[in-house]
Amino acid sequence: MTSPALILPKRKKSNRRPEMATQWQLMWWKYKKHHMALVGMIMLSLLVFSAVFAEILSPNIPTERNNKYLASGPMGIHFFDSEWNFHLRPFVYARTTKRDPVTLRKLSVVDETKHWPIEFFVAGSPYKFWGLVETDVHFIGAKGGFIHLFGTDSLGRDVFSRTLYATRISLSVGLVGVTFAFILGAIIGGIAGYFGGIVDNLIMRLIEFIRSIPTLPLWLALSAALPREWSSLQVYLAITMILAMIGWTHLARTVRSKLLALREEDFTVAARLSGCTDMRIILRHLLPAFMSYMIVDVTIAFPEILLAETSLSFLGLGLREPAESWGVLLFAAQNVRSISHMPWLLIPGLFIIIAVLAFNFVGDGMRDAADPYSK
Amino acid sequence: MSRLISYSGDLDLTDYGLVDYGLEELMIRFVLGRFVYMILTMAAVSVVAFVLIQLPPGDFADSYANKRQQAGAPITTEELDNMRHQLGLDRPWHIQYGTWVSNMVLEGDMGYSWEWRRPVTDVIGDRLPLTLALAFSTLILMYVIAIPIGIYSAVRQYSLPDHIFSTAGYVGLATPNFLLALILMYLGQRWFGQSVGGLFSPEYQDAPWSWGRVGNLIEHLWVPVIVLGTAGTAYLIRTVRASTLDELDKMYVMAARAGGISPMRLLLKYPVRMALNPIVATLGWRLTYVISGAPIVGVVMSLPDTGPLFLHSLLNQDMYLAGGMVLIYCAFTIIGTFISDLLLILIDPRIRMEGAS
Numbered sequence: 001m002t003s004p005a006l007i008l009p010k011r012k013k014s015n016r017r018p019e020m021a022t023q024w025q026l027m028w029w030k031y032k033k034h035h036m037a038l039v040g041m042i043m044l045s046l047l048v049f050s051a052v053f054a055e056i057l058s059p060n061i062p063t064e065r066n067n068k069y070l071a072s073g074p075m076g077i078h079f080f081d082s083e084w085n086f087h088l089r090p091f092v093y094a095r096t097t098k099r100d101p102v103t104l105r106k107l108s109v110v111d112e113t114k115h116w117p118i119e120f121f122v123a124g125s126p127y128k129f130w131g132l133v134e135t136d137v138h139f140i141g142a143k144g145g146f147i148h149l150f151g152t153d154s155l156g157r158d159v160f161s162r163t164l165y166a167t168r169i170s171l172s173v174g175l176v177g178v179t180f181a182f183i184l185g186a187i188i189g190g191i192a193g194y195f196g197g198i199v200d201n202l203i204m205r206l207i208e209f210i211r212s213i214p215t216l217p218l219w220l221a222l223s224a225a226l227p228r229e230w231s232s233l234q235v236y237l238a239i240t241m242i243l244a245m246i247g248w249t250h251l252a253r254t255v256r257s258k259l260l261a262l263r264e265e266d267f268t269v270a271a272r273l274s275g276c277t278d279m280r281i282i283l284r285h286l287l288p289a290f291m292s293y294m295i296v297d298v299t300i301a302f303p304e305i306l307l308a309e310t311s312l313s314f315l316g317l318g319l320r321e322p323a324e325s326w327g328v329l330l331f332a333a334q335n336v337r338s339i340s341h342m343p344w345l346l347i348p349g350l351f352i353i354i355a356v357l358a359f360n361f362v363g364d365g366m367r368d369a370a371d372p373y374s375k
Numbered sequence: 376m377s378r379l380i381s382y383s384g385d386l387d388l389t390d391y392g393l394v395d396y397g398l399e400e401l402m403i404r405f406v407l408g409r410f411v412y413m414i415l416t417m418a419a420v421s422v423v424a425f426v427l428i429q430l431p432p433g434d435f436a437d438s439y440a441n442k443r444q445q446a447g448a449p450i451t452t453e454e455l456d457n458m459r460h461q462l463g464l465d466r467p468w469h470i471q472y473g474t475w476v477s478n479m480v481l482e483g484d485m486g487y488s489w490e491w492r493r494p495v496t497d498v499i500g501d502r503l504p505l506t507l508a509l510a511f512s513t514l515i516l517m518y519v520i521a522i523p524i525g526i527y528s529a530v531r532q533y534s535l536p537d538h539i540f541s542t543a544g545y546v547g548l549a550t551p552n553f554l555l556a557l558i559l560m561y562l563g564q565r566w567f568g569q570s571v572g573g574l575f576s577p578e579y580q581d582a583p584w585s586w587g588r589v590g591n592l593i594e595h596l597w598v599p600v601i602v603l604g605t606a607g608t609a610y611l612i613r614t615v616r617a618s619t620l621d622e623l624d625k626m627y628v629m630a631a632r633a634g635g636i637s638p639m640r641l642l643l644k645y646p647v648r649m650a651l652n653p654i655v656a657t658l659g660w661r662l663t664y665v666i667s668g669a670p671i672v673g674v675v676m677s678l679p680d681t682g683p684l685f686l687h688s689l690l691n692q693d694m695y696l697a698g699g700m701v702l703i704y705c706a707f708t709i710i711g712t713f714i715s716d717l718l719l720i721l722i723d724p725r726i727r728m729e730g731a732s
Contacts (some may be wrong), residue, residue, distance in 0.1 A: 212712060216670060343561055
């Protein structure tokens with residue numbers, strides 16, 4: 001065996017100058033090495049993109065009911081028809097409605113002789129983009145008929161469109177919840193770390209106590225306490241507050257321990273000796289030093305809040321219709337009967353898994369990148 | 376150098392200014408201290424539980440009146456006041472709390488469930504064994520599966536099985552419990568034509584306990600166990616893998632290998648033993664985690680355990696039942712943490728020394 005010192009790694013030619021790079025540049029270089037973290041970032045960007053442009057991307061309005069296609073499955077997009085002829089413009093097969101001779105229920109039947117070609121940026125039902133601009137442009141639509149990529153629910157509402165709108169609400173619950181948790185954690189952790197002593201002790205005991213209460217029962221009890229007659233916006237804000245109330249403890253701990261450690265560092269002492277004000281020391285020297293750790297914690301807290309909101313809404317204690325989140329959509333798939341008739345109602349669940357996965361990947365990458373000077 | 380010295384076990388600690396209390400004395404002190412702390416936490420939790428169940432606007436009398444209204448037989452104001460008086464709802468909250476706690480401590484009486492018209496202890500007692508059976512089977516299965524896989528993944532890092540386990544672990548961690556339950560229920564329906572909800576087949580539903588019923592329970596238990604255990608197992612595999620990997624690189628492993636111990640013996644005796652410390656020590660927290668996740672699984676799969684009971688008591692404002700459930704869930708968490716601390720001190724001499732100094 002050759003000694004490791006003799007095998008020099010082949011240097012790639014690069015114009016990187018680590019000694020000149022800023023801390024954020026170093027972090028980015030380290031982050032880029034994590035392939036899964038990059039994949040996670042792309043998945044997240046796609047989710048955010050579809051949340052931002054939900055109205056345009058969805059072929060229908062989420063409240064719109066299609067009476068000709070009740071509780072029916074996803075419509076496949078085809079390039080080849082039943083005789084294997086290739087069509088450059090993809091199409092969906094036309095559907096006609098029939099009555100079931102026994103139960104008299106409306107059934108939709110695939111009509112393979114007729115095609116509904118798919119068109120992009122078509123005029124459809126009017127809506128207000130971001131509640132501001134009135135328009136009727138939809139990214140995707142079927143000429144001569146309708147298109148339901150993920151099928152419809154028992155009221156004939158398009159699951160695909162509803163999922164896109166729900167992405168917006170679910171991600172925003174996470175975002176708002178994390179922001180609340182971040183502010184609470186930074187302030188309380190900052191107080192504990194800055195004052196130290198008895199204040200620190202009290203706050204740490206409080207955090208320990210909060211963490212010893214099992215989360216889900218606590219969330220359930222708190223959300224059950226919300227008045228039934230509240231509007232969906234009030235419920236939305238209250239739920240995010242409830243989720244943030246548990247999430248802040250982790251952040252507060254990070255802030256406190258980093259503050260305590262950094263207070264004694266040489267560069268802090270040097271800054272103080274050269275006459276910097278407390279404010280400047282905190283903002284210029286301490287904050288950048290633990291900002292990256294806080295970002296990591298936020299990334300880790302995000303999926304937790306997302307999962308919690310979903311579980312609460314799924315049990316009917318979180319958000320309620322007309323507000324739509326992934327959990328609210330899954331609420332319709334609560335019993336075996338409905339999922340065995342309409343398994344496509346579980347598709348929003350796939351989005352939850354993807355979102356949480358993406359956040360976990362990004363969080364892993366960031367955890368490594370947070371300390372760019374380590375090996 | 377100091378590091379090496381503090382690791383070797385048979386040094387006379389008094390030489391280093393550390394007083395050797397002996398394990399027994401130390402354990403007694405520790406257990407007593409923790410016990411006091413536990414009781415204080417329980418007291419604080421009971422206040423929180425009481426405040427939580429008082430939070431919803433209105434009380435049980437209101438929700439009862441509401442129900443009567445809907446049933447077409449509205450209740451008069453006088454009857455309502457009477458009911459409040461009987462249930463003690465017209466007294467100030469600190470007196471209600473005092474009665475609740477003192478009855479609980481002195482007589483083991485957790486109050487009366489108005490919804491069920493039975494004492495809370497009876498209602499919970501009926502269903503708690505199933506929750507516990509579920510939690511403990513999940514816990515055991517989690518460890519039995521996770522530890523070997525974690526060690527294997529660490530030793531054969533970046534091999535194909537390692538990648539497969541890692542990917543499965545990521546997905547397992549990202550799937551919410553209730554979604555997994557729904558998917559399993561759907562697949563069970565689809566492929567086995569069997570309803571996987573519930574814990575017993577119809578013929579055993581109300582039957583008295585017998586071996587047949589136990590067997591039937593085990594047949595049904597695996598689905599909720601999988602649902603409850605997947606995320607925890609994924610997390611454990613990751614932890615075992617990471618901590619074993621940390622240990623494998625250490626100098627003492629190299630020294631032992633140079634000494635010529637067989638690889639298997641070496642692995643199990645040194646790095647694995649060290650790596651398992653944090654895993655075993657967090658057993659209590661895993662218990663907490665499983666107990667805390669149990670209600671939602673119970674509700675989705677309509678198990679006759681405490682989950683649906685808790686949810687309905689919250690929705691119907693059946694105050695003492697809800698409060699009792701919150702208290703029991705919290706008690707498990709606190710006991711779990713206690714067990715963790717105890718295990719930690721038992722298996723890791725370093726922590727024992729810290730406690731002594």
